[in-house]
Amino acid sequence: MMKFFYAPNTCSIGIHVMLExxxxxxxxxxVDFLAKxxxxxxxxxxxxxxxxxxLVRDxxxxxxxxxAMAFWLGRAFPEAGLLAEDLEAQTRALELLDFMVATVxxxxxxxxxxxxxxxxxxAAQQELTAHGREVIAAGFDRLAGILGEKEWLMGGYSIADPTLFYLTAWARLKDVPMPDALAAFHDRMLARPAVQRALKMVG
Structure with missing residues (x-):
């Protein structure tokens, strides 16, 4: 059985959702960060x-x-439909994940x-926070443009969506403004049974 190590209020929730x-x-x-x-x-x-x-695999x-975890889960469990089979679509999914993780x-x-x-x-902390909010705002605008009128980032539900979900969850946690399209996306994610199970598990 796989073992998944996580901490609350971290990007772990994205992988948790994928596992579910x-x-x-x-x-x-x-992993209790407060207890180090x-x-x-x-x-x-x-x-x-x-x-x-x-993630410790079987x-x-x-x-x-x-x-790496998101890509492997998509490839290792193709029946879940979290990653398209063709190379171009996989490349674009990784491109999107890297933007969300490395930039936003x-x-x-x-x-x-x-x-x-x-x-x-x-004072320096306030400057860093302001800079971070500017990066998030620009990133969210770009992601909202990619999402457009679609339900999910890649068209069909994929590894990109739980990744965006952890960002929108942080936005709700820290009162960071979101474009309407991303707020609606977040609510769609909350309605998914896998998301509900993952959130219940992390408390």
Whole structure:
């Protein structure tokens, strides 16, 4: 059985949703960031990077980066329909994931969620937060344009949608404005049984 290491209010929820959509058996294991369990010998023995999400596959091998996990889940469980079969569509899905994770998440939300990680000065934290919000706003506008009138980013539901969901969930958590199209997308995601199950599991 796969083992999935996660922490609440992190990008882990995106992979959690994918696991629920796939329906394969897995064990969900919480890493308590408040107790600094990400630095514990127990967790570092699984993932020396000390990061979540972390996925231990049935054969004991470990995947540690969001995009790698999402791509593997889509390819390993094709019956779930989370990743198209043709190369161009797969490439475009990875392109979209990288934009959401590397730009909107890492260059945007990171500065909104944890500005104290980068500087102890309150004024500098406020500047970082403002910069992060600008990056998010530009990223959300781009994503809303990609979504357009569609229900899902790639047309059909895919690994891109749980990824966008963790960003819109953070937006709701931190009162970050969203275009109407993304707010409607978030509500559609909340209506999916897999999302409801994943949210219930993380508490």
């Amino acid at each position: 959509e796939i329906g394969a058996p897995y064990e969900s294991i919480k 369990e990400q630095f514990s010998e127990r967790f570092r023995s699984v993932n020396p990077k000390g990061k979540v999400p972390t 054969d004991g091998s470990v995947l540690t980066e969001y995009q 998440h890492m260059r945007g939300f990171t500065f909104v969620l944890v500005p104290k990680k980068f500087t102890p000065t309150e």
